[in-house]
Amino acid sequence: MKTDNYIITDQNENIVFLGDKTLKYIKKDLVTPVAFPSGSFEKGNVLIYVSNSERDYSYISKEFKIPANEMRYDKRLLVIASIDSEEIMPIIKQNFKYEGKIEELIDTIYERKSISIIRKDRYIIVKVDTQIMSFDTDIYKEIVILADDNGIKYFIHDDKEENSFEITLNKKVFNGYCDKEKIQDMNLKKLIHHSIYESIIRGGALTDFKDTKVFISSETIKVKDVLYNVISFDEEDSLIKRIIDDNLKYNKILCKVSEDMYGSIQYNSFRLWGNEGKFRELEKLLQKGSATNATILLTGESGTGKTYLAKEIHNCSKRKDKPFVHINCAAIAYHLLESELFGYEEGAFTGAKKGGKEGLLDMAFGGTLFLDEIGEIPLTLQGKLLEVMQSKTFYRVGGTKKHKVDVRFIAATNKNLAEMVKEKRFREDLYYRINVFPIEIPPLRERLDCIHSIISDILPEICERLEIEPVLIGYQTLEKIKEYPWPGNIRELENVLEKAAILCDKKIIPPDDIILPEHDKFALKPMTLKELKENCEKQAIRNALDLFHGDKFKAAQYLDIGRTAIFDKIKKYAIIYEGIEENDFR
């Protein structure tokens, strides 16, 4: 989508982006504006400098006022990518004082930000975290980009006369101008025609401008905690087209399930790791979902983060100061589940405690009740749960007094509930009751492009938990990680990283310390079908035990087999695993 009809400003009304088509709204004497203010190098910036011409690199220090002796790699990072040859090679500025090895520095940079610079035909594509920019090397001989925690700032120097350029951010193509002589005051009020400015500050309107009607709308967006104003300019006839382009259909769906039903929304931000549109959609759904009281159903494979997200939703909701109660319906024996959920009165059954016991519904009062593995709730209890959800009241086991329910329900499952409904293993009415706001979390193998961000987030936590010095992931190690399909999702990744962090005796985890299950080990040797089946079964059990640190119950659940079956198979294949005992599962 072309976004040459946008102006973006920061909260002080300084222009940070000026679209091509908006130039006509700029006062005459300023017709060659710049895309961004000066690129002074600040703390937290990552500088990427791409050049395909022979250059004296001192240019960078001069232009960006980087006092070389003050550069510290932990605060200010410098990547210079040279495209002199076909290969794009990161190189380090010569007078850049860094004591360690260059490879280490590059790894540190990769750790801090996900940066990739690749060349495709005549284009250079620079990706910093989720932001992608592409440059045509026929036009740009040198490209300098500043990326900081608040998104990408950039400054472009090109050898030719033309100052125009195109930049792609979050799938939007921005066209702009860059003239470093004019990098001075880029304030909206000073630059833009008075009538247009007036319209913007009124929040947008249909305005007459030089014989045309222009529709101006202004929206505030938040990018990594920084607020920007995005102002769009549409001349009457292009308006309809833009509405379609902007995919307002999607917004309508969101509105239907949120604002219309639940009133005004307060947004909170979720960290989901994913670059594709569907992740943005997912993030929005979570934001909307957290702001409401609607029942949310989280689906996804084991280890994708359903529990993690359930807690996040609670923590971002109005109920955050009230309890978050987690019940794993698969982990509690069928006959106990009812009394756990509803509590019981004294004398309700043999062995019932004196004075009775409060149930989880009571404990979660005012807060959130997270029904994990909801597919495992016995049919008999499903009816009772439905009643609670509908009437918002319940009786304790053996009790006659009505108790009020004030909880938000979040349910999760890795089963296909719709299939279970068809097979009459799950009540249809309950299914529709909990399926109000379904959110599907994709498996890790579908998010490999952002696995680096995931690692950057969880690796420091692992090191802290293990009380070891922080370690980093090297580029080659990352490549190895990306080749594995991660059947156990984030949980498996955490386990592998934990092992690697323990094994690693350097600052950067080498590829050899990443020990992955050999998922295709048997593909090479010719075997009978029976042998192959048995080998696969054995390996699958080993992997599952590995994944859940030897917890047979979870491994059986993960493999979708019964408890007795896993025990029999462990015996049959003589699988030795620390902690397995004869009387397990009895």
Ligand SMILES: Nc1ncnc2c1ncn2[C@@H]1O[C@H](COP(=O)(O)OP(=O)(O)OP(=O)(O)O)[C@@H](O)[C@H]1O
């Ligand atoms: N977005 C996230 N940020 C940080 N850690 C995460 C995130 N998502 C998942 N994890 C971690 O991954 C591991 C698995 O997540 P979680 O237990 O939430 O998965 P699950 O889908 O509930 O699994 P299961 O279905 O087996 O119960 C946890 O240790 C969790 O902390």
